[in-house]
Amino acid sequence: MARILITSALPYINGIKHLGNLIGSQLPSDVYARYMRAIGNEVMFICATDEHGTPAELAAAKAGKDVAEYCREMHAVQQDLANGFRLSFDHYGRSSSPQNRKLTQYFAGRLADNGLIEEVSEKQVYSHADGRFLPDRYIEGTCPNCGYDRARGDQCENCTKQLDPTDLINPRSAISGSTDLEVRETKHLYLRQSKMRDELDEWINSKTDWPILTTSIAKKWLHDGDGLKDRGITRDLSWGVPVKRGEADWPGMEGKVFYVWFDAPIEYIAATAEWAEAHGLDDEAWQRWWRTDKGADDVKYVQFMGKDNVPFHTLSFPATIMGSRDPWKLVDYIKSFNYLNYDGGQFSTSQGRGVFMDQALDILPSDYWRWWLLSHVPESSDSEFTWENFQQGVNKDLADVLGNFVSRVTKFCRSKFGEVVPEGGAYGEAEIAVIKAIEERVASYQANMEAIEIRKSTADLRAIWVLGNEYLQEAAPWSKFKEDPEAAAAIVRFALNLIRLYAVLSEPFIPDAAQTMTSAMNAEGAQWPTDISAALESLPAGHPFSVPDVMFAKITDEQRDEMQAKFAGKSKAAELAQS
RNA sequence: GGGCCUGUAGCUCAACUGGUUAGAGCAGAGCGCUCAUAACGCUUUGGUUGGGGGUUCGAGUCCCUCCGGGCCUACCA
Numbered sequence: 001m002a003r004i005l006i007t008s009a010l011p012y013i014n015g016i017k018h019l020g021n022l023i024g025s026q027l028p029s030d031v032y033a034r035y036m037r038a039i040g041n042e043v044m045f046i047c048a049t050d051e052h053g054t055p056a057e058l059a060a061a062k063a064g065k066d067v068a069e070y071c072r073e074m075h076a077v078q079q080d081l082a083n084g085f086r087l088s089f090d091h092y093g094r095s096s097s098p099q100n101r102k103l104t105q106y107f108a109g110r111l112a113d114n115g116l117i118e119e120v121s122e123k124q125v126y127s128h129a130d131g132r133f134l135p136d137r138y139i140e141g142t143c144p145n146c147g148y149d150r151a152r153g154d155q156c157e158n159c160t161k162q163l164d165p166t167d168l169i170n171p172r173s174a175i176s177g178s179t180d181l182e183v184r185e186t187k188h189l190y191l192r193q194s195k196m197r198d199e200l201d202e203w204i205n206s207k208t209d210w211p212i213l214t215t216s217i218a219k220k221w222l223h224d225g226d227g228l229k230d231r232g233i234t235r236d237l238s239w240g241v242p243v244k245r246g247e248a249d250w251p252g253m254e255g256k257v258f259y260v261w262f263d264a265p266i267e268y269i270a271a272t273a274e275w276a277e278a279h280g281l282d283d284e285a286w287q288r289w290w291r292t293d294k295g296a297d298d299v300k301y302v303q304f305m306g307k308d309n310v311p312f313h314t315l316s317f318p319a320t321i322m323g324s325r326d327p328w329k330l331v332d333y334i335k336s337f338n339y340l341n342y343d344g345g346q347f348s349t350s351q352g353r354g355v356f357m358d359q360a361l362d363i364l365p366s367d368y369w370r371w372w373l374l375s376h377v378p379e380s381s382d383s384e385f386t387w388e389n390f391q392q393g394v395n396k397d398l399a400d401v402l403g404n405f406v407s408r409v410t411k412f413c414r415s416k417f418g419e420v421v422p423e424g425g426a427y428g429e430a431e432i433a434v435i436k437a438i439e440e441r442v443a444s445y446q447a448n449m450e451a452i453e454i455r456k457s458t459a460d461l462r463a464i465w466v467l468g469n470e471y472l473q474e475a476a477p478w479s480k481f482k483e484d485p486e487a488a489a490a491i492v493r494f495a496l497n498l499i500r501l502y503a504v505l506s507e508p509f510i511p512d513a514a515q516t517m518t519s520a521m522n523a524e525g526a527q528w529p530t531d532i533s534a535a536l537e538s539l540p541a542g543h544p545f546s547v548p549d550v551m552f553a554k555i556t557d558e559q560r561d562e563m564q565a566k567f568a569g570k571s572k573a574a575e576l577a578q579s
Numbered sequence: 580g581g582g583c584c585u586g587u588a589g590c591u592c593a594a595c596u597g598g599u600u601a602g603a604g605c606a607g608a609g610c611g612c613u614c615a616u617a618a619c620g621c622u623u624u625g626g627u628u629g630g631g632g633g634u635u636c637g638a639g640u641c642c643c644u645c646c647g648g649g650c651c652u653a654c655c656a
Contacts, residue, residue, distance in 0.1 A: 012656050055655060124654090136654045154654065162652080216583055217651070224582070229653065260656065307584095307650070338584085338650080380592085381585050382649060389591070392605060400618055408615030415614080455592075459603075466619095473620040478613070492614095550616055 003042045003298060005289050005329070006033045007268045009305035009313075010050035010095065013074050014059045018356045019385065020340040020347040022085065023373040024306035028335065028454050030087045031374060032302065034508035035449045037088075038528045044289050047082070048093035048271040049075045052240040053260040054135055058175060067239045071096060081357045085366045086511045091278065093271030095263055100270035101241045104263040108233070109246030110324040111191065118190045118230065119252070125153070125165050129178030133186065133236040134165075138175055141168030187252055189243065190230040191262070193319045197228045200315055200322070203330075213307055214336045218314035231316060233262040265317035269328070293327040302333045302452070310336050335452050338378035342385050343564075354385075355567050363563060367510040368394050368552070374509055375458035387564040391555045398510070402465045402502065403551040406517060408472065409495040410547040416481055417489060423541035425490030431536075434471045434494075438464055439532045442505065449508075457509075464505060468498045489541075496521065496545060497536040504528055504535075513551050520548040 008029040011017050026047065033045035051071040060070035071094070079092050094100075111117050124133045139153035144167050148156055152174070153165030165171060172179045193200075204218045222228050234243050240257025243250050272286040279285070288295035303313055313334055321328045340347070347354035360369050372393050376383050413422065445460035472495060481488035503517035504526050518526060522545050529535035539545070 412614040
């Protein structure tokens with residue numbers, strides 16, 4: 001039995017995430033976690049809300065709430081949605097936890113001890129009206145290059161020129177619109193990543209089996225221009241982890257907090273500590289996942305994330321871990337994803353374009369979304385959600401291929417033999433052929449899951465379902481029943497056992513439907529098959545079962561059109577008028 | 580501007596380090612079955628692998644160039 005540590009990139013606290021966010025990390029990591037548990041490994045599956053930073057403060061202010069209160073509420077909302085999508089986190093933590101505060105301060109202290117922290121005095125824009133320093137992108141003004149009057153302090157969206165906030169003509173706060181701005185001197189801590197460039201480079205180069213998407217982004221940052229740059233890890237904000245050097249105060253850094261991208265990855269560790277606390281366990285319980293000197297040397301650690309998160313996970317966080325010179329567990333494999341687009345464009349929170357997690361669950365059960373999203377997960381390039389594809393995929397795969405198979409087998413049995421596994425006859429050549437075909441497909445399925453090739457795994461799983469329909473067509477128990485009821489009984493017994501097998505094999509992708517099948521087959525506790533032939537003898541003659549309700553109702557054309565209209569977002573005219 | 584990714588049948592995608600007539604699923608067409616959510620099965624039509632050039636005995640795969648799509652470019656997270 002192996003031990004697998006799995007983390008999914010932390011969703012930001014600011015609002016409800018859309019399906020693009022969901023499929024970009026949480027959903028594939030959940031499938032992987034469920035699969036690894038199913039085949040008998042010990043799994044620690046961690047996620048958390050990323051709660052610090054300027055956007056959280058602003059969102060709270062907009063909602064008229066204290067930021068801590070706002071985060072508490074939004075965490076509960078996101079936790080609830082995670083449950084709704086059946087995300088099987090062992091712990092869904094919060095980056096604002098006491099554990100994370102302590103660990104973040106600890107890491108900063110270690111890095112400082114090892115000469116990897118530098119104090120840098122720099123100039124930042126302060127807004128009197130807002131009472132805060134403004135991050136570059138929260139300053140707007142006229143672009144000195146093209147004259148666009150809504151250029152941001154980091155880059156002009158119109159001419160794409162990169163800017164410094166001080167370059168802007170007539171700068172104003174993007175929050176309040178105030179022009180009462182002042183450039184102030186302020187001191188910040190920088191993580192001296194540049195000192196660790198060679199070490200990081202060597203480490204990345206050793207990861208030859210990682211997705212190109214992952215390594216190419218890392219290498220770009222390592223080698224672009226002057227190479228890896230040092231990075232500011234503190235901010236002038238009130239909401240965040242207060243800057244401390246371990247347990248000690250950090251002279252000159254009073255009133256400052258760590259930058260979210262410093263504390264967020266550390267929350268992976270802290271959330272595991274939160275898990276231990278929540279279960280009444282001691283420190284050893286979480287340290288055996290994270291400290292190679294305390295049992296984590298045999299742990300395989302896999303991270304999931306969207307491509308926008310790759311630099312932080314390939315460089316900043318490893319620099320933090322390595323730079324501590326403590327025996328913390330480093331990631332073994334980084335699975336990164338491209339983006340999911342929505343119907344010809346991007347998902348857009350601000351424009352209300354696309355489907356958000358709460359809305360999705362209002363419309364259809366989570367398995368519908370899980371299946372379609374996972375079978376279209378953007379592994380090799382950006383992929384696209386369209387209502388037509390969604391309807392076709394769900395109806396064909398889930399309703400017709402799998403749902404209808406369960407339906408036809410159970411109903412046929414009930415009408416001819418009653419709701420018990422029928423007795424008589426024996427498996428013959430046809431069944432042996434099916435077993436062989438399933439064995440081959442399961443081997444492929446497992447190999448693809450092992451390699452985290454999600455799309456290919458869905459194709460294997462679907463092919464396994466199809467084998468059931470092919471078998472039934474060939475065996476035709478409805479005609480056999482007339483002249484040889486015992487032969488028909490053996491066929492039906494085999495088919496009922498297929499349903500039980502499908503429940504187990506499908507669980508990582510569609511856990512609710514899997515549970516429905518398991519319950520209907522009265523087969524609680526069914527284990528992952530190591531021997532397909534034996535697994536298909538699990539339900540003996542006389543074993544009672546029940547006919548489940550229709551597992552997947554089809555999405556009608558009317559429903560599809562309705563949803564498409566509802567989620568189109570603001571009209572094109574409205575968008576144009578706005579810009 | 581620079582870097583990276585990507586372009587394969589109407590749609591969504593495969594094709595290990597270049598190696599036989601480029602494969603699946605969906606959609607379309609035909610046939611079969613009737614247990615089932617008019618579901619299922621079988622057969623079948625679709626491709627000068629974005630265009631052009633080159634290397635090679637051999638190119639979807641390598642090189643050059645052009646065209647299209649996307650991402651990143653370090654203070655949003």
